[in-house]
Amino acid sequence: MLLCKLIVSSTLKLSLRLLEKQKCGGVLEFQRCHSINRLESAYQAIRDKCDSKKLPKDVEIKAVFACNELDLKExxxxxxxxxxxxxxYKPSMDYLLYNLGRQTLIEQFKYPKAIGELHYKPGFAIRGLHYDIEKGILLKLDSFLQIQFGSVYRGLTPLSNEEVLQVYKNRIIPIAYVEARTELEQDAYTKMVQLADLFSVPEMTLLCNVADYFERNHIDFHPEILFRDVKNSFRNSHPVMHKIVEQNVSEYxxxxxxxxxxxxxxxxxxxxxxxxxxxxxxxxxxxxxxxxxxxxxxxxxxxxxxxxxxxxxxxxxxxxxxxxxxxxxxxxxxxxxxxxxxxxxxxxxxxxxxxxxxxxxxVLYFGDHPYSDLADVTLEHGWRTGAIINELTHEIETLNRTDFKQNANWLQMLTQLIEEHQDCEDPNEQRVLAKWMQERDHIRNEIKFVFNEQFGSVFRTYHNPTYFSRRLFRFADIYTSNITNLLNYSVNHTFYPRRGVMPHEYSSYFV
Structure with missing residues (x-):
């Protein structure tokens, strides 16, 4: 009798499992198939949890951040x-360099006088972007050399994702296109250049302004010629800039x-x-x-x-x-x-x-340029290095905003929710997931725009560090927004890097 009951019970359970499997569209792991109500309940539970979550503390604006352990006693x-x-330098320096470069283009390189009406656009470009010399495109790359969609411009016009893929055929840029392969190629022609210092920001703004003028007026131009003319105009303008600043230092x-x-x-x-x-x-x-x-x-x-x-x-x-x-x-x-x-x-x-x-x-050497100041002394001579990144003040002020913290928290939790429920195949459930994905894209853009409307943060793309960040963290032992921030630490202080979370450590007990 007991054997019969066991057989009947097993048969009933098997039948229920097969029925559940059929309802779920044939998904083997039927537990992942959730009703719409269950998805909505899961969403609301995570939303409530996020709303009740305590926001992180503010980041100290004058802090010094460690990429590598550095003992100042040494x-x-x-x-x-x-x-x-x-x-x-004050923002007036950007205007000065831009205006001098524009004047040099007109007077020395005989560009149309009409470009004299193209005024500087503060906040258009940021440090760390790449400029494609051959194609005349300004874009943002992450640490994996992936293009960040939504941050690709020809002149002053953003390119759609489809246009980007049409130009590059791939979202990932080959490393040979971006980096010189050997030391002998460092000064040779490369297809992309990076804006690694703040003097480059007004230069790229002028470049994009002039390219936009040519596009709007249907004037044919060669992107590489324009790039080199603008670069040379800024180089020729620097001696003039030096004399102007010498006469009124406090202005700049x-x-x-x-x-x-x-x-x-x-x-x-x-x-x-x-x-x-x-x-x-x-x-x-x-x-x-x-x-x-x-x-x-x-x-x-x-x-x-x-x-x-x-x-x-x-x-x-x-x-x-x-x-x-x-x-x-x-x-x-x-x-x-x-x-x-x-x-x-x-x-x-x-x-x-x-x-x-x-x-x-x-030896501890401080500079603002990850390459010309820090890379060689680190790799070739074993000096310790510190990077002075002025934009860090704006970046940290943005990180400390309440709306940013709330959006960042919700983005993390919503992404996890999508990841856990993405495998259901029911069309109704897929529509719910599509809504979640749209919301996630909206939040990512909001987080991006608060740093810079065109290109976002200097330090990260939507989820990865930028190419600039990767180089900065590689070549700088410490970094901060101003050299005098070191007054907050003794001359015997040791800077310790925080233990970063690797993907395989995310759920482990020691994170």
């Missing part, structure tokens, strides 16, 4: 770039009350200081005098101007020369040692290291 020598590292450089205090602390701790910049001496002297005082040179053990980075870090045999302040020229004397109080010109990092003995992890 650092004996502090080195600095000048532009956008010690001297942080942000005042810093803490920079002198920061240097005083380093000197009191018996640290050595040096300056290596691409800018000319008169320009640097005027800026540093405003920021620190006329005695600014007393803080530095070595000062090198017009270093022509990244060649300063890569070339082996370029002699260092003395710059004579009185005559404003370079003398021909052989430099056998680097003396405090003198101004030097060009040279190489090899000479700097050989003459000072400053090497390896005892």
């Amino acid at each position: 650092v004996k020598v502090y080195g600095f770039d000048y532009d956008y590292t010690l001297a942080c 450089i942000k005042h810093s009350e803490d920079l002198r205090l920061f240097f005083n602390r380093l000197v009191a701790a018996d640290k050595k200081l040096f300056l290596v910049t691409n800018s000319p001496y008169r320009f640097v002297n005027k800026g540093m005098a405003m920021l620190i005082g006329n005695d600014w040179k007393d803080y530095f053990d070595v000062i090198i101007v017009q270093a022509r980075k990244p060649r300063f870090f890569t070339e082996k045999s370029r002699p260092i020369r003395v710059f004579d302040e009185q005559s404003g020229t370079h003398v021909w004397d052989r430099v056998m040692k680097l003396e405090k109080g003198k101004i030097y010109y060009e040279g190489t990092v090899k000479q700097l290291q050989d003459m000072t003995g400053w090497r390896g992890h005892q």
Whole structure:
């Protein structure tokens, strides 16, 4: 009798399972098939959970962030770039560079005078974008070299996803298209260039403005010729910019009350200081005098101007020369040692290291450019590095907004909900999932637009780090928005990177 009951019970359970399987459209794992009501209940439960969730704490705007462990007790020598590292420029600098570049295009390169009416568009471009020289397209790439849809522009016109795929045939850009394969190709022609410093932002804005003018007026042009003309116009404009800024430094450089205090602390701790910049001496002297005082040179053990980075870090045999302040020229004397109080010109990092003995992890160098400032000294010379990223202030202010935190929380939870319920095949259920996907796309765009309407955050695409972020985190041990933020830490502080969550660790007990 017991055996019969077991057989009947098993048969009944099997029949119910087959019936459930049939209702679910033949899906083997029938448990994943949910009714519309069940999907709506799951959505509401997650929505309620999100609404009750405590929002994360604000990020400290003046914090220093660690990509790699850095013990400042080991650092004996502090080195600095000048532009956008010690001297942080006001928005007026962007307007000045843009206007000078536009004027040079008209006067020297004989572009139509009508482009003189094309005004600077603040907030159009951001740092870290790539410009396709061959196709005349400005776009944003993530750390996997994927194009971020919705952030691709020809001139001032955004390209649709379909247009992007028509141009590139693929969402992923081949690495050979973006990066030089060998060191010998670094200065050679590449199909894409990256806006890795803030001086490039007004340059790209002018480039897109002029391209848009040509497109609107049906004027045929070669994208590469336009790119190189704009690039050369900005290069030719820099000496003019230097003279203008020298005459009215406070109009273009942000005042810093803490920079002198920061240097005083380093000197009191018996640290050595040096300056290596691409800018000319008169320009640097005027800026540093405003920021620190006329005695600014007393803080530095070595000062090198017009270093022509990244060649300063890569070339082996370029002699260092003395710059004579009185005559404003370079003398021909052989430099056998680097003396405090003198101004030097060009040279190489090899000479700097050989003459000072400053090497390896005892040197911490700060700059704003991940490549020309930080990459080579990290990879080739073992220096420790710090990146000064001025945009970090805006990025963190945005992260701290209540609406951003709420959207970011809901995006994470909605994405997980979609992932867990995506395998049902019933058409009605698929329509519910499609609504969820539309909502997810809407939230992703809202999160993007609060950083920059065209290109979003400097540091991430919808879900991945940007190409710029990948390079920054690779070459910088620490990064922050302003050099004086280091005053919030002692000279013996150790910066520890946070343990990141890898995909396979997401649900583990130690996350």
